[in-house]
Amino acid sequence: MTAPALPATTVAGLARGLAAGRWSSVELTQAYLARVTASQSELNAFVTVTAEAALAAAAAADAARAAGKASALTGVPIAHKDIFCTRDVLTTCGSKMLANFVSPYDATVVSKLAAAGTVNLGKLNMDEFAMGSSNETSFFGPVRNPWDIKRVPGGSSGGSAAAVAARIAPAATATDTGGSIRQPAALCGVTGIKPTYGRVSRYGMIAFASSLDQAGLITVSAEDAAMLLGAMSGFDPRDSTSVDREVPDYVAALDAPLAGLKIGLVREFFEKGLDAQCEQRIREAIAVYEKLGASVREVSCPNLPLSVPTYYVVAPAECSSNLARFDGVRFGHRCESPRNLNDLYSRSRGEGFGAEVKRRIMTGTYVLSAGYYDAYYIKAQRVRQLISADFARAFESVDLLLGPTSPTTAFEIGAKVDDPITMYLNDIYTIGANLAGLPGMSIPVGFADGLPVGLQLVGPHFSEARMLNAAHRYQLETDWHLRVPAAYA
Amino acid sequence: MSLTRKDIENIARLARLELAETEIPVYVDSLSKILDFVGELERAPTDGITPMAHPMPGLAQRLRADEVTETDAHQRYQRNAPQVEAGLYLVPKVIE
Numbered sequence: 001m002t003a004p005a006l007p008a009t010t011v012a013g014l015a016r017g018l019a020a021g022r023w024s025s026v027e028l029t030q031a032y033l034a035r036v037t038a039s040q041s042e043l044n045a046f047v048t049v050t051a052e053a054a055l056a057a058a059a060a061a062d063a064a065r066a067a068g069k070a071s072a073l074t075g076v077p078i079a080h081k082d083i084f085c086t087r088d089v090l091t092t093c094g095s096k097m098l099a100n101f102v103s104p105y106d107a108t109v110v111s112k113l114a115a116a117g118t119v120n121l122g123k124l125n126m127d128e129f130a131m132g133s134s135n136e137t138s139f140f141g142p143v144r145n146p147w148d149i150k151r152v153p154g155g156s157s158g159g160s161a162a163a164v165a166a167r168i169a170p171a172a173t174a175t176d177t178g179g180s181i182r183q184p185a186a187l188c189g190v191t192g193i194k195p196t197y198g199r200v201s202r203y204g205m206i207a208f209a210s211s212l213d214q215a216g217l218i219t220v221s222a223e224d225a226a227m228l229l230g231a232m233s234g235f236d237p238r239d240s241t242s243v244d245r246e247v248p249d250y251v252a253a254l255d256a257p258l259a260g261l262k263i264g265l266v267r268e269f270f271e272k273g274l275d276a277q278c279e280q281r282i283r284e285a286i287a288v289y290e291k292l293g294a295s296v297r298e299v300s301c302p303n304l305p306l307s308v309p310t311y312y313v314v315a316p317a318e319c320s321s322n323l324a325r326f327d328g329v330r331f332g333h334r335c336e337s338p339r340n341l342n343d344l345y346s347r348s349r350g351e352g353f354g355a356e357v358k359r360r361i362m363t364g365t366y367v368l369s370a371g372y373y374d375a376y377y378i379k380a381q382r383v384r385q386l387i388s389a390d391f392a393r394a395f396e397s398v399d400l401l402l403g404p405t406s407p408t409t410a411f412e413i414g415a416k417v418d419d420p421i422t423m424y425l426n427d428i429y430t431i432g433a434n435l436a437g438l439p440g441m442s443i444p445v446g447f448a449d450g451l452p453v454g455l456q457l458v459g460p461h462f463s464e465a466r467m468l469n470a471a472h473r474y475q476l477e478t479d480w481h482l483r484v485p486a487a488y489a
Numbered sequence: 490m491s492l493t494r495k496d497i498e499n500i501a502r503l504a505r506l507e508l509a510e511t512e513i514p515v516y517v518d519s520l521s522k523i524l525d526f527v528g529e530l531e532r533a534p535t536d537g538i539t540p541m542a543h544p545m546p547g548l549a550q551r552l553r554a555d556e557v558t559e560t561d562a563h564q565r566y567q568r569n570a571p572q573v574e575a576g577l578y579l580v581p582k583v584i585e
Contacts, residue, residue: 329578362516380530
């Protein structure tokens, strides 16, 4: 593809240029929209492009700046995962079920980022209802990895990761239920942060598994993530799981020295299944952290290997309950000529949901059904407690945990699509943080055979500032996060 | 755990999902495999462990003051409805 060059590619760099008057928001927005259009047939990263609204918002941002009313993010273009309700804009969640749904209201994340002055370029493709690790379950077709378009970008926030990797959006919102921010960030060579459960409001974020879902970001750098996370975090009375707790100044915390930081390597993350080249990149990154003054020791979370089976009981159970709302009555897909109410429900749902979503609804229905509830669902909740306790114990002796984000680099489109268990194991390193409600990040730490490798950081509840600081200090020493796929440079 | 065709039909009925004939054997196979996979949890010793339903210990369900905060917006919401009449959602006849 050929797309116009950009003056800068980080949110921080774009914001500095806007503040200095080197470019306007309208110019930036036009440049990014042109890149979106030029890349769409190759990457399929967007479901909806809101060009007209974006240019109007950009003009308003420029006017605000001229009137002396600009803040740090005023005029910076971003894009939203299509799971966030956006008023008067198609909001599909990657599903045929919502292919005609024009949201009547804004998600809190959308309204907070708009209030901070950002310009929304459009809505990003994703796995259907965020259920997938490869973006292949989207009703709107797979997103392609800009590092190799034969490969998946990861999922479920595959559109967010591909868009940021190809620099067709400076930053993107995303969500993470079992790794859906961190795994695609790793596979696309960009930075991803899943905050603590409850840190960011979920009002208007279409629910998948409510005890696990959390909104976050995919960005080029940790600094960009810090700028945006501050703007999107905070208490929201409209989300009953939102935590009423002050939002720290993430940007101010970025530069703190790492001397004395205690990092724990999770032994179970290195035991089996990890690609040798990926492990090598992780070990090299550990050496950077040691050079920066961090002390590194091994810790054990013995129940962590049970996190994938635990998740594949808990998440489908919650999904089967949450997705019961799609009944063909008030919104969403409705079948033709229903014979009766039951036929209306069953055919609308059978037609509106894709294969993986149906698989998860049925798995959840089964584990919650009479006779199996205790054996599966309650059992999984008990193991979840053990996994959570493992993390709590580890954080008694270390500040952050470190390991790989994903066992391999990006795989080929189609390679795992017929084997759900193999697909589910992509999230083997990321699911634990969701089960325990912990914040996690993925940052790029190099390449294996030309494909990006991600390193994962996991911290105690509400340690986002420390995690972003650790990621930022690493990014001051390295430039992996600034590498761009040749076709999109 | 080996599920049968009848199991899948029953689960699909409970979940209000109409499946095409060709989908049934696919779900017989994949749900059986998933249940085998999650069956690994059986071996974890969990006697005396409290089930964990929520990841934030100690977070209590918040209550709000009993005040009117929302205004009527049903017309805006019903723009997404497949079939409405006089402000009501229409469904097939329920009582014969």
